[in-house]
Amino acid sequence: MFTVSVRTDIKRVAKALDDLARKQLPFATAQAINATAQIVKLAEQENMRKVLDAPTPFTVNSIAVKRATKSDLVALVYVKPVAASYLLPYETGGLNKLNSQALLKPISAKVNQYGNLPRNLVKRLSAKPNVFVGKVQTKAGVVDGVWQRTKQTRGKRAGLKLMIKFEDAHEATQRLDFRGVGQRVVASTFRGELDKAIAKAMAAAR
Template identity: 40%
Template sequence: MTDIFDMSVRANVKEITRTLSRLAHTQINFATAQALTALAKEVQVDETRNIGSTFNKPKPFTQKSVGVQGARKDTLQAKVFVRPIAARYLEPYEKGGSHVLSGRALINPKNIKLDSYGQLPRKALARLKARKDIFIGPVKTKSGIVNGVWQRAYHRPKGSERGRSRQGGEVRRGANTTGRLKLLIRFGDALTVKKRLNYRSQARALIDRRFNALFTEAMSKALASAR
């Protein structure tokens, strides 16, 4: 667990318990733990929904990165957290800053098929590097030096069938028949994030709005089971 923040409901509990009976006082810790756990689960659901609405088609790994740890009556502390890997690249969307890159450069796909989440498929870069008509590096263009993954142009021998290519006697699908270099993936510097999750302020608002009701419900259940 990497990304976590503390929020106290001590004042809420103190205010609610002023008028409780002697029996109710014996159930305070149990009811508080139950309320905190229920509240943490609501925050988890809300933050998961927040990720889904903030990003365009987030991957399941990101969508399911919010975890929860229930409270115990001896600690009275529930935790909602973002799992370490996701917390690393989601942090700029809370605190500001630049995209966290997995390598040294931002991958910006151009002429290449993306997955259903609009991202470069896993291992796609490795598969491209294995092809003889692909190279990675800087190329001088009219707009300046562009560093990325390039596909060499395939020049058809005279008399060959248009739209098809041959390498080693075998047809190569996806050959670049444009007659010039094709940029498949562009490498660039990390860009400043423009979106914000605001999960701390959103969680605080939900806690303030829901704790009293959840505590009252938990206390009612605790008293009913204690009689």
């Protein structure tokens, strides 16, 4: 978690306001903070789509906003806990988090539109009589994964076909820069959102 303060902007604006406008400042500030937080959320989601390889809607929609009020001028843009647990290495570095004992790398198995294997696919495949899970000695070395026994066809001998390869966790090389994206958006948008919110609040007060 990180903090971006806009107190300096608010103090500068407050000095230039008359008494009526100053009374509207807490409400206008809350509106401006919330508008900025929403822009930060959209920017973080767009950045995810650029940095990560076809992130799922669950991952993109894990960015959420806790809104500010005029009595609590703090908004929070955060990643929901489940997604945060596997996105953290793409922010701070380290090994990617595995959903099981190994990273499942599709080889010949069908994937969904996001390049991911369907849920419980290994279990369903391993239940088939011509499929097994285990290690096989290949020319490239021992390979652990889900294998399919293929039938002999015209011009092709029977053999083994690797469907899913089991790999260890590896270093997450992409960086989301969640902090940097948020700071840049706040710096470029908050003052404009505050001016708009004050003007709107003044129009409603008159």
